[in-house]
Amino acid sequence: MAANVSTTNEKTDKTETSQMHSEEKNKPRNGADILIQALHDQNVDIVFGYPGGAVLHVYDALYRNPIRHILTRHEQGAIHAAEGYARVLNKTGVVIATSGPGATNLVTGIADAMIDSIPLVVFTGQVATHVIGSDAFQEADIMGITTPITKHNYQVQDVNDIPRIVKEAFHIANSGRKGPVLIDFPKNISASIFDEALAEANREEELYLPGYQPNIKPNFLQIQKAIQAIGGSKQPLILAGAGVLFADARHELTEFAEKYKLPVINTLLGLGSIHGQHELNFGMAGMHGAAVANDAIQKADLLINIGARFDDRLTGDTKLFAPKATIIHIDIDPAEIGKNIPTDIPIVADAKEALKALLKNDFDGPDTSEWLSYLNEKQQDTPYWYVEDENEILPQQIIEMVHSITNGDAVVTTDVGQHQMWAAQYYKLNHDHQWVTSGGLGTMGFGFPAAIGAQFAKPDKKVITFCGDAGFQMTLQELALLNEYNLPVKVVIVNNGALGMVRQWQELFYDGRYSQSLMPVQPDFVKLAEAYGVKGYRINTMEEAQSILEEALNSDEPVVIDARVKQLENVYPMVPAGKSLDDIVGVKKF
């Protein structure tokens, strides 16, 4: 009877999926049913997960009232896939795992999403409330474990709280500075009968989060100050971070840069916030960024940071960062302002709203022609470089070829390390939401499952993941999904038989003592792919490279490409850790 009340109120476009099978219509709904219903209400169309004892009720409810569920082969794969999905769609990713080990296997992904501000709602099972704290089977204090690495977390104590908690969680995850929210769900709560009458009474209850009111609109006076500073500058520079992408402000950013002829540089995570080959784009800055971008920071008299957090891999020595510049910092998170770099003009706002406000005012922009010609000259003079090798393929060449075959249109995910930096340098992105990489946490094993999530998000797009041979081996079990779900993900293993970045640092800073950074024995990646029913290719020579890449990348099937590249190649240019951006090395060919 009570169940009928709620089904008649269902949104009309969802009646098909959300109505329970008719024979079960009169069965009272339990917490798990309510949870799944709440996901439907949030327009969740896909969840990544892995079942287990404490979430059996949830999986049973999922069976009754299906949402597309992707069964990964490890919980870490599920959460990285959800991150990839969230990143390319700018939509909240959803993950379900069981208690104890299921939950702890998510921890790396949660921390990754936290530091890169990726919106996720993560459900973990928990042992029944009356045994919490008794070290029960598969019990872990996931609330305690994830408090420092979530934007917020909840443990459901009352079945009737579920609709409110889920609603709040989705709101918190995907507003303000985005991030992961975890909901811990004790097994007995998922089995408890839900009070439909009470829910009906609370149905229209507004979100009540008095301690959470992110500031979206910029302050008028601060915008005026920014305008004055821009107008009065001679060498202004925009640093665009991931905040621009999260705010979907690529259009506004491009318009603003073009209107006042302002040069733009990107952070690693901000790539795609302006066209990769735009004439005002001077590339990525930071440790392995373009020489021109780093030089621009050091010479600028005005640095307009939009949605970047002055991470240490960008700034190098903060005391020597942008020594001449007045700093404007636009960020939705007030805590980022002044955290690493003292800020002259703080603007707490959504990047899109701030850019709109800046665009609304017509003002006399600075004359940047001299500054731009200096930067252009510098860019011509200091491109990314490598020295071709007669006998071996260089990793940079593989990225370049993939870029040209895909015309810069593919969704690119990367793992972490040397290949990640080369992909950032050489794969010039045409679009936004096309670049998925683990920036802040630097999570090896991220790239491949993230590509799976990205492919689910964009089934019609070509999705390429660049992985190192080592990082790929951390989550390669997800190869099983390519076949099962018919996902045409293209895995490009940039295989140098080493932990390349570790090896590079050991070469440069530890006198070449390669301590545990070489991997002489590796699986046969082609056979491995074939074992999972995926076509595998191996590239040994430059002659093969072009034709194999063309064939593999243009195929409609999933492929794994084992590209054997030079082991001792280093990523340049490089700002050694903790040094000033002025101390950049390897700008020109040695």
Next chain:
Amino acid sequence: MKRVITVTVLNQSGVLNRVTGLLMKRQFNIESITVGHTEQINISKMTFVVHVADETKLEQLIKQLSKQIDVLKVNDITEKSIVLRELALIKVVSPANLRNEMNSIVDPFRPQIVDTSKNFVTYQVVGQPDKIDAFIELIRPYGIKELTRTGVTASVRETQPVETPQLSILK
């Protein structure tokens, strides 16, 4: 520098852990914490005394605390006119022949004797932390058996001096 920070929070489970965990994660050194209910249902107030290196760190501390979903309000009340109180219970060796001497010596601190036995007496002292420090130093030679302090709680006075120094972020 030592700062007195009050944090008004929604009284959810885990909120204390959230706040202290944040202070640990950002490497702030807590000298004392007190927590208790307020006049409003479901709202609690924490009073921290923390050591911070400089104003930038202080600003970070306040912003990071404010960012928590369950945190409603964060105030640095160090430079306001405030009532600052702490309570201490101090059990001291006090044989009968010394008890009168001890009582007269501590009298200016207006302690209360809350428990006695043949050889011990327990004083309760209330006041600013430095007053309690002074009391402890005074009584220490007699032999302290047990000492417990509540940490500081504070209340902002209704009447403030006209020019109250403000934090840089509030200017």
